[in-house]
Amino acid sequence: MSKFKLVINDEKLEVEADPNMPLLWVLRDKLKLTGTKFGCGIAQCGACTVHIDGNAIRSCVLPISAVSGDVTTIEGLADGGNLHPLQEAWIEHDVPQCGYCQAGQIMTAASLLASNPQPSDSEIDAALAGNYCRCGTYIRIRKAVHTAASYYNADRGAQS
Amino acid sequence: MSGVRLNRRNLLKVSALAGGGLMLEMTLPAATAAEDSSTLVRSKELNVYVQIAPDGQITIFSSNPEMGQGIKTSLPMIIAEEMGAKWEDVQVLDAPIDGSKFGMQGAGGSTSIPRNFDTMRRMGATAREMLIGAAALLMEVERDGLEARDSLVVHQSGESRTFGQLAALAAEQPVPDPEQLSFKDPRSYTIIGTSVGGVDNLVIATGQSQFGIDVDLPDMKYASYTRCPQVGGKAISFNEAEIKGMAGITDAFILEPDERSGKASMAFLEGMAVLRGGVAIVGDDTWSVFQAKNKLKINWDESSASHDSWSQMISRARQIAGEGGGEVRLANGQVDSALTNSDNQQIESFYQFPYVAHICMEPMNCTAHFKKAVAGQPDSMDIWIGSQFPPQVKEIAESLLGIAPENVTVHALRLGGGFGRRAVHDFAAEVIAISGRVSAPVKLTWTRTDDIHNDFFRAGGFENMKAAIDPNGQLAAWDQHYIGFNYNGRKAIGSGLAGNEFSMTALDTARVTQTMMDIDTPCGAWRAPGSNTNAFVEQSFIHELALLAGRDHLEFLIELMGSRRWVDEGNVNSLNTGRAIDVIKLAAEKADWGKTMPPGKAQGLSFYFCHAAHVAEIAEVSVDADRNFEVEKVTVAVDVGPIINMSGAISQVQGSVIDGLSTMALQQITMENGVIEQNNFDQYPVMRIASTPQVDVHFIQSDYTSTGLGEPALPPLAPAVTNAIFAATGVRIRSMPLSEQGFKLV
Ligand code: FES
Ligand code: FES
Numbered sequence: 001m002s003k004f005k006l007v008i009n010d011e012k013l014e015v016e017a018d019p020n021m022p023l024l025w026v027l028r029d030k031l032k033l034t035g036t037k038f039g040c041g042i043a044q045c046g047a048c049t050v051h052i053d054g055n056a057i058r059s060c061v062l063p064i065s066a067v068s069g070d071v072t073t074i075e076g077l078a079d080g081g082n083l084h085p086l087q088e089a090w091i092e093h094d095v096p097q098c099g100y101c102q103a104g105q106i107m108t109a110a111s112l113l114a115s116n117p118q119p120s121d122s123e124i125d126a127a128l129a130g131n132y133c134r135c136g137t138y139i140r141i142r143k144a145v146h147t148a149a150s151y152y153n154a155d156r157g158a159q160s
Numbered sequence: 161m162s163g164v165r166l167n168r169r170n171l172l173k174v175s176a177l178a179g180g181g182l183m184l185e186m187t188l189p190a191a192t193a194a195e196d197s198s199t200l201v202r203s204k205e206l207n208v209y210v211q212i213a214p215d216g217q218i219t220i221f222s223s224n225p226e227m228g229q230g231i232k233t234s235l236p237m238i239i240a241e242e243m244g245a246k247w248e249d250v251q252v253l254d255a256p257i258d259g260s261k262f263g264m265q266g267a268g269g270s271t272s273i274p275r276n277f278d279t280m281r282r283m284g285a286t287a288r289e290m291l292i293g294a295a296a297l298l299m300e301v302e303r304d305g306l307e308a309r310d311s312l313v314v315h316q317s318g319e320s321r322t323f324g325q326l327a328a329l330a331a332e333q334p335v336p337d338p339e340q341l342s343f344k345d346p347r348s349y350t351i352i353g354t355s356v357g358g359v360d361n362l363v364i365a366t367g368q369s370q371f372g373i374d375v376d377l378p379d380m381k382y383a384s385y386t387r388c389p390q391v392g393g394k395a396i397s398f399n400e401a402e403i404k405g406m407a408g409i410t411d412a413f414i415l416e417p418d419e420r421s422g423k424a425s426m427a428f429l430e431g432m433a434v435l436r437g438g439v440a441i442v443g444d445d446t447w448s449v450f451q452a453k454n455k456l457k458i459n460w461d462e463s464s465a466s467h468d469s470w471s472q473m474i475s476r477a478r479q480i481a482g483e484g485g486g487e488v489r490l491a492n493g494q495v496d497s498a499l500t501n502s503d504n505q506q507i508e509s510f511y512q513f514p515y516v517a518h519i520c521m522e523p524m525n526c527t528a529h530f531k532k533a534v535a536g537q538p539d540s541m542d543i544w545i546g547s548q549f550p551p552q553v554k555e556i557a558e559s560l561l562g563i564a565p566e567n568v569t570v571h572a573l574r575l576g577g578g579f580g581r582r583a584v585h586d587f588a589a590e591v592i593a594i595s596g597r598v599s600a601p602v603k604l605t606w607t608r609t610d611d612i613h614n615d616f617f618r619a620g621g622f623e624n625m626k627a628a629i630d631p632n633g634q635l636a637a638w639d640q641h642y643i644g645f646n647y648n649g650r651k652a653i654g655s656g657l658a659g660n661e662f663s664m665t666a667l668d669t670a671r672v673t674q675t676m677m678d679i680d681t682p683c684g685a686w687r688a689p690g691s692n693t694n695a696f697v698e699q700s701f702i703h704e705l706a707l708l709a710g711r712d713h714l715e716f717l718i719e720l721m722g723s724r725r726w727v728d729e730g731n732v733n734s735l736n737t738g739r740a741i742d743v744i745k746l747a748a749e750k751a752d753w754g755k756t757m758p759p760g761k762a763q764g765l766s767f768y769f770c771h772a773a774h775v776a777e778i779a780e781v782s783v784d785a786d787r788n789f790e791v792e793k794v795t796v797a798v799d800v801g802p803i804i805n806m807s808g809a810i811s812q813v814q815g816s817v818i819d820g821l822s823t824m825a826l827q828q829i830t831m832e833n834g835v836i837e838q839n840n841f842d843q844y845p846v847m848r849i850a851s852t853p854q855v856d857v858h859f860i861q862s863d864y865t866s867t868g869l870g871e872p873a874l875p876p877l878a879p880a881v882t883n884a885i886f887a888a889t890g891v892r893i894r895s896m897p898l899s900e901q902g903f904k905l906v
């Protein structure tokens with residue numbers, strides 16, 4: 001067991017864990033942030049996607065000792081009371097079915113939009129290639145990412 | 161005041177809400193569904209609760225498990241519509257699991273909508289009539305001039321009262337006679353048929369949704385469970401000291417196999433959820449118990465384990481197909497003479513489909529808290545589970561630990577996918593036994609490998625098809641030999657023909673036989689059981705016949721349907737050839753069937769009837785010289801009666817098409833000597849977003865009863881795709897998945 005200092009969703013905290021424990025299980029079992037999901041444990045399905053310094057990573061294969069930046073999970077994606085544009089678009093397009101994969105889909109899409117505010121279909125497909133959805137919500141996922149991109153750009157326009 | 165009325169239709173209780181509001185509670189005998197392999201639910205009765213608070217908030221309690229099929233949104237829409245509520249004023253809360261109040265709370269077989277439509281409508285109409293009664297008193301007007309809409313009761317003079325203002329007085333109104341209730345004209349619907357977003361979308365999009373796997377309790381322990389890789393083996397001993405010495409591990413022990421947990425009051429579950437022998441590991445977090453699981457060294461007793469081998473099943477089935485025979489399920493007309501008549505053309509084709517797994521995105525898990533009897537209190541248990549039939553786990557607690565059902569509290573959580581898998585509670589049996597042993601709250605989570613290995617698979621199978629085409633290019637005889645499996649001493653769910661299929665009901669000269677082989681590999685219901693495989697065979701073979709006859713596939717398929725009729729006269733759950741023809745024609749029209757396409761591209765057609773739904777699909781594929789294929793577009797025409805939630809309905813159809821494509825293109829489970837050979841998603845892939853076709857969905861909203869849409873759009877997909885691949889390449893695919901036939905989905 002070792003102690004790790006982390007910044008998760010803008011909050012500084014300390015957690016005691018085996019250095020090899022993947023970030024996923026630290027989040028879920030130790031910090032009770034259960035929005036991040038377990039699907040496969042081998043970086044195949046994307047259910048466990050979180051951000052480290054804004055980049056989407058598979059938390060099921062990242063040991064806690066290797067976490068080297070600020071962590072954002074689905075619980076921290078909204079900016080205070082304001083939903084992230086992707087979350088708004090997800091609701092607007094009625095994307096979820098069972099909902100289990102959706103946090104991972106949204107987190108992956110969020111890091112895409114941060115680096116590419118106007119992605120094409122094929123850029124969306126490439127970014128989301130690692131996120132499975134057994135319920136088959138891919139069509140609405142694509143639409144929602146496009147819609148979110150338009151909100152995202154409108155917001156950024158308003159701020160600048 | 162509180163009034164109770166009992167009659168043929170319902171038992172209705174009205175009460176005043178604390179703080180002055182209306183609470184309606186209604187118990188209705190729901191329609192009893194026929195119990196066959198395609199219909200999972202036999203519902204006894206269900207309760208519906210609706211509350212109207214003085215501030216106008218309308219609360220509807222949803223008692224059906226939500227697994228992505230949208231029932232938690234669509235059923236309340238029906239109540240709100242008939243009541244005259246504004247959808248924005250409605251909140252939907254989960255009803256507690258309580259057999260005495262809510263009856264059988266279950267989901268399966270696409271039956272939730274047909275079972276509950278009338279119930280919901282009556283509930284809404286009852287509330288509406290009581291609100292109108294209250295408005296008549298308050299406004300001192302005749303009822304006749306009053307109408308409920310937008311959460312208001314409006315008088316023809318223009319005067320109105322809100323539902324909130326009326327709620328308290330409404331609670332004192334006489335309950336309308338159910339026989340006298342009138343219902344809205346569907347043409348005036350303002351909620352039913354519109355697109356309404358899922359009521360849980362916000363909590364899902366923000367990561368707040370509670371699935372079974374998210375349960376967290378004070379002092380909760382985490383568990384893993386390891387069964388024999390050879391299905392049905394039991395543990396004799398294991399490296400106990402080493403495992404118990406590992407960091408984060410608090411206990412480890414063997415569980416003996418136990419048949420008792422297989423006992424189930426629902427016939428189709430009988431014998432399924434038996435506790436399998438294995439090793440339980442209990443510890444401080446999920447990762448520690450998974451780590452320890454990887455270090456297990458177990459001596460197994462495999463004397464009664466499965467020796468099933470997929471490759472042997474294939475050779476045996478080919479042999480059986482050659483020998484012919486089998487149990488005769490149907491014998492209409494002179495099949496043999498048509499098959500041997502030298503004026504006719506004959507054809508024989510052997511089809512094969514593999515076992516597949518459910519792979520719900522949320523691996524199986526369950527949490528149980530056993531509390532030993534103290535101070536006059538009996539033994540009790542709390543169980544947290546995402547399940548298609550949550551109350552059933554009480555039976556398991558009773559059979560394994562002797563806890564009386566009234567002392568078991570079930571907490572039903574959202575399901576991260578069901579598809580039939582979460583109808584069987586073998587994983588619940590494991591954690592019930594583990595918690596009983598350690599007397600603590602324990603969450604059991606399966607690894608993905610556990611989830612795949614310990615599935616109740618869709619049964620693989622084979623069909624040997626023969627037919628004759630007469631000199632006029634018409635079907636002269638159909639001869640179908642289904643070679644499937646018995647599991648647990650009876651027909652495996654989804655194996656064999658149910659009896660309502662096209663070939664079993666609609667043909668004049670047809671023979672259907674069935675040979676079942678015994679297996680030990682567990683099989684269960686998998687999204688559209690039976691239909692999802694038989695559709696591939698039936699609709700591919702019909703395309704083969706059309707080609708043999710030199711006919712256009714569309715024209716041939718419509719001709720086969722014959723005159724417009726219910727094939728089982730008077731049974732609205734049977735195939736209606738008129739509805740079939742209509743969806744086939746609509747799909748053809750929307751897809752521009754027969755249009756000229758460049759080389760390497762083609763269309764494929766299919767139709768399938770199941771779950772009282774009529775669905776036609778046309779796939780457009782392109783195939784390159786290396787057999788990389790892309791499904792560019794799928795046009796779907798569906799008749800499931802009036803659509804409740806258009807957004808949910810389209811989502812179900814699109815999801816079914818994608819799920820169907822993923823399965824037929826990529827997935828198979830194989831086993832050798834009883835061991836399942838696929839371990840995780842690297843060996844059992846799921847289709848990725850880039851392969852997603854455009855899916856155009858068209859509904860024929862016929863006047864028949866609304867029926868469910870969670871399953872029936874899946875079966876026609878596979879044959880539509882393989883028929884299109886044939887049209888593009890001349891290669892007939894008679895075995896799934898396509899990845900095994902050299903065709904790669906891009
Ligand atoms: S759980 Fe991490 S990718 Fe599947
Ligand atoms: S919504 Fe169910 S897995 Fe994606």
